Amino acid sequence: MAVLGAVGCTVLAWPQPDTSGRPSESSPAEPATRTSPPPARKPSGTPAPRTSPSPAKPPALPRQGPGTYVTAPGGSAKAGKGTALRYRVEVEKNIDLSAAETAETVDRILGDPRGWTADGHSAFQRVAHGPTDFVVRLATPATVDAVCGRGGLDTGGRYNCNTGDQVMVNLDRWVLATPVYAEDVTAYRALIINHEVGHFLHHGHVTCPGKGEPAPAMMQQIKGMHGCVPNVWPYDSEGRFITGPAAP
Template sequence: MNEHRSTPSPSLDAARRRRRGSRSRRRRSGRRPLLWAGAAAGVVLLVVGGLAVEQRSKTADTADTAEAAGAAGAAATASKEPSPRPSASASSSASSSASSSASSSASAGASPEAIPSSGPGTFATARGGGDPVGGSGRTLTYVVQVEDGIGMSPGDVATEVERILADDRGWTADGKVGFRRVSGGASDFRVRLATAETVDDICGQYGLDTGGEVNCNVGQDVMVNLKRWLLATQYYADDVTSYRALIINHEVGHFLGHGHEGCPGAGRPAPVMMQQIKGLHGCRTNVWPYDADGRPITGPAVG
């Protein structure tokens, strides 16, 4: 059979080309808005993503800063028998900032308002014990106790009392008396650091009026007023540590049988048994019963 091939007319052919061109233009123009929309969406995503990253960065920085500030703040914020006769030593109400010993950091910058005036009346005893110190005569045993809840370490107070009683210028210089700190069992006397009200109560049982200001020795108790321990008196305002030695030596002196003494003369050291807080009367301050050469520092007896 004969092969027949159909040929489109020129007009139809032109119409088809026009239709194809129109469709092609529509397709190209349709792609352009899509491309612009895609690009815009990409920009939005980049901006939003950047803002999110920046916000996360700021949050992390703030958290780090707060943590660092908290650590710095923490670092900046970062111490429960007999005596010859009862006796009391007067004391003044003058005060000063106390220097803190290694034993009582709570005393640093102490002021009268910050020192508790009363406590529960119960005591904690310092643990452990010390080596005997002193002469060849009788060795007196003692315990150190601190009233509960007053912010003082019994062990640290005991260390300071031991140091005082072991000093070569102390009561052991007579070559007879000796001391040894214990923490249990019977003892010859007790050194007790307590609030003013508790000192008043215990000393008052023996008829002594300590008036919230005074140390005393009654029975087997050497009672130390917390206020005096931390603030001393006007004569020792710049040397609280020395005044603590005067408290212990004066009251233990009473326990040993020594009475009050007066000033032996102008310019001479005040006897440790002198009530120095009532006035020096021309004498120089002194907190030891013996001098560096082992000679007793005494004065006329005071009734």
């Protein structure tokens, strides 16, 4: 299983993860350097006053929720070739995050050309109603632990998992990422989805293929990079599968 990947939140000291169970994870590309244009000036040459936008309030991180969900409305276009796997996106009810926005993020990840559709036969399409092949659920740590535990997986309040047709995303990981990805949570979210959906597609854990190589999406990066560099996609931009030796 995999654990899992930006928000201006303080990341507390990271506990040594438990290696039991089959938690999983994911990771992204390095964030691009951003430069801000010079401030506008008045015609007289006097610098215009600068105003700092108020930072967005980070969402609360409840430890436990009701175990019931809000389903993201609407759906997505088919991404990939072949028969589409239909999926639904849900957010636990006490989480202060939009189900619709969460679904848009998942849609972009699953539709990215570096994702699982690059294998030439996987395809995905989000729906809000009707039969589905799997469901992505963003939930509190206690709910993730309960669902994953019923599947025999120990997520320890920290990890994500795939069990049966459920991709369970731990709220803490979605919001805070991990120390390696703390500055690019958006990328880490791609790692979460790619890693756990990879398990749903029957991909197992692998290890780092070598120092300086991109970390495979199916590597448990939350447990250490082992010489690999951050990467959150199953395939590179040229369509080559990024993998490593099978994990013991």
